[in-house]
Amino acid sequence: MAVSSDTQMKIIKGDYGYVLEDVPHLTDYIPDLPTYPNPLRSNPAYSVVKQYFVHVDDTVPQKIVVHKDSPRGIHFRRAGPRQKVYFESDEVHACIVTCGGLCPGLNTVIRELVCGLNHMYGVTRILGIDGGYRGFYSRNTVPLTPKVVNDIHKRGGTILGTSRGGHDTSKIVDSIQDRGINQVYIIGGDGTQKGAAVIFEEIRRRGLKVAVAGIPKTIDNDIPVIDRSFGFDTAVEEAQRAINAAHVEAESIENGIGVVKLMGRYSGFIAMYATLGSRDVDCCLIPESPFYLEGNGGLFEFIEKRLKENGHMVIVIAEGAGQELLSESLNQQDASGNKLLQDVGLWISQRIKDHFAKQQKLPINLKYIDPTYMIRAIPSNASDNVYCTLLAQSAVHGAMAGYTGFTSGLVNGRQTYIPFNRITERQNKVVITDRMWARLLSSTNQPSFLNPKALSEAKKEEESHTQLLDGENFKKDESETKDIPSLT
Ligand SMILES: Nc1ncnc2c1ncn2[C@@H]1O[C@H](COP(=O)(O)OP(=O)(O)O)[C@@H](O)[C@H]1O
Numbered sequence: 001m002a003v004s005s006d007t008q009m010k011i012i013k014g015d016y017g018y019v020l021e022d023v024p025h026l027t028d029y030i031p032d033l034p035t036y037p038n039p040l041r042s043n044p045a046y047s048v049v050k051q052y053f054v055h056v057d058d059t060v061p062q063k064i065v066v067h068k069d070s071p072r073g074i075h076f077r078r079a080g081p082r083q084k085v086y087f088e089s090d091e092v093h094a095c096i097v098t099c100g101g102l103c104p105g106l107n108t109v110i111r112e113l114v115c116g117l118n119h120m121y122g123v124t125r126i127l128g129i130d131g132g133y134r135g136f137y138s139r140n141t142v143p144l145t146p147k148v149v150n151d152i153h154k155r156g157g158t159i160l161g162t163s164r165g166g167h168d169t170s171k172i173v174d175s176i177q178d179r180g181i182n183q184v185y186i187i188g189g190d191g192t193q194k195g196a197a198v199i200f201e202e203i204r205r206r207g208l209k210v211a212v213a214g215i216p217k218t219i220d221n222d223i224p225v226i227d228r229s230f231g232f233d234t235a236v237e238e239a240q241r242a243i244n245a246a247h248v249e250a251e252s253i254e255n256g257i258g259v260v261k262l263m264g265r266y267s268g269f270i271a272m273y274a275t276l277g278s279r280d281v282d283c284c285l286i287p288e289s290p291f292y293l294e295g296n297g298g299l300f301e302f303i304e305k306r307l308k309e310n311g312h313m314v315i316v317i318a319e320g321a322g323q324e325l326l327s328e329s330l331n332q333q334d335a336s337g338n339k340l341l342q343d344v345g346l347w348i349s350q351r352i353k354d355h356f357a358k359q360q361k362l363p364i365n366l367k368y369i370d371p372t373y374m375i376r377a378i379p380s381n382a383s384d385n386v387y388c389t390l391l392a393q394s395a396v397h398g399a400m401a402g403y404t405g406f407t408s409g410l411v412n413g414r415q416t417y418i419p420f421n422r423i424t425e426r427q428n429k430v431v432i433t434d435r436m437w438a439r440l441l442s443s444t445n446q447p448s449f450l451n452p453k454a455l456s457e458a459k460k461e462e463e464s465h466t467q468l469l470d471g472e473n474f475k476k477d478e479s480e481t482k483d484i485p486s487l488t
Pocket residue numbers: 099100101132133134163164165166167188189190191192193194195196198217218335336337338
């Protein structure tokens with residue numbers, strides 16, 4: 001096996017095109033660290049489990065659909081407890097921080113990090129960092145024990161508070177060093193994981209024995225590589241309530257139109273899955289699929305047709321859809337550098353009203369529902385709670401085993417450790433040339449809004465992404481799409 005390692009990537013190559021995109025380990029820059037037997041060996045709950053520890057060579061393939069001659073491809077290190085750990089229980093001083101927007105399940109992850117550290121590894125010193133990254137240097141810390149976090153998973157939000165902006169790497173690492181923290185658990189989205197990557201680099205530069213572990217959080221499901229993000233399932237479920245309300249309103253009045261705006265700044269996963277889950281939606285608009293209003297094949301024409309057929313209709317629009325059509329682009333950013341968007345729900349509602357008022361032949365009744373913050377402020381559902389538990393426990397096992405600079409994530413149904421740059425290098429988006437979007441189009445029977453030019457551009461973009469994922473000589477099987485958040 002050939003190993004090449006730089007500060008960016010640790011790549012290990014094997015036979016038949018096997019590639020392990022490995023995560024850093026404390027021993028990469030601190031040689032001769034002592035090891036200790038994993039305390040789980042004497043934990044009564046796990047004592048009956050055969051082969052409880054993950055084999056050191058276990059890895060998980062990124063691609064599970066393969067052809068007879070295809071190379072084995074990219075793999076990630078399998079998450080889970082190791083025989084040996086690099087921290088003694090009473091040596092560990094852990095901290096947890098939540099950053100970026102809210103998402104159902106944040107409290108569950110906090111709870112399970114604290115309980116995992118304490119129950120599995122006997123760790124007692126765990127600090128909560130108040131208010132996101134800037135909390136490291138400008139806010140108080142909160143001591144966390146299993147008792148303090150016992151029922152927080154039943155509450156929405158994050159008990160630690162969160163923020164955007166405020167990432168000052170050297171101040172953060174100074175604070176970690178001054179407080180004697182040696183395990184840092186960072187829960188957040190793409191921006192947060194970029195921040196975690198630079199914190200890790202600075203820690204490595206200073207030669208500190210500090211493990212940095214990320215837990216990916218995004219309600220929009222826009223983080224690549226992983227099967228789905230926690231909170232997504234809950235969000236899709238909660239969106240049904242808004243869609244149902246829109247449907248009831250629309251159905252109860254002549255030519256009723258219900259418009260629901262759902263989250264999705266750059267990726268339309270929530271809108272797509274909420275639409276597919278509901279079956280009451282007549283048209284779903286997402287950022288990845290440009291649309292137009294006027295003329296042949298446009299949205300207005302479709303609305304008129306559907307109203308004539310059914311007497312009512314429901315439109316779901318993701319917040320990032322159609323931004324290019326809004327006359328004034330905001331051209332502003334939030335404290336983290338995310339683009340601020342115009343309210344496309346209000347805009348499209350007004351445009352539809354104006355269009356039909358001007359036409360005078362079809363008087364419509366439009367009701368607009370924006371459930372955005374109601375959706376992301378709820379606690380996670382049971383399925384997301386289990387998922388949060390696995391993510392948190394995997395992160396704890398990884399840090400205890402000396403891995404660092406990794407994000408814990410589900411890949412093809414298995415928990416893995418993924419290098420930060422794999423998570424941050426691109427965004428996960430709905431691929432409109434994949435089967436899932438076709439399923440949606442066929443379920444709503446809405447126009448695709450695609451002219452031949454747009455279609456060929458979408459195909460080209462998908463092909464370049466496929467090459468990135470597979471290497472040049474591996475043709476992608478259509479049946480494997482990365483945009484299906486597995487619930488297994
Ligand atoms: N490129 C970056 N480098 C360092 N920190 C970043 C970067 N991008 C965002 N951050 C920090 O990550 C935190 C959360 O980012 P944000 O984009 O608001 O949310 P999310 O993590 O959910 O994407 C903020 O404190 C922000 O300052």
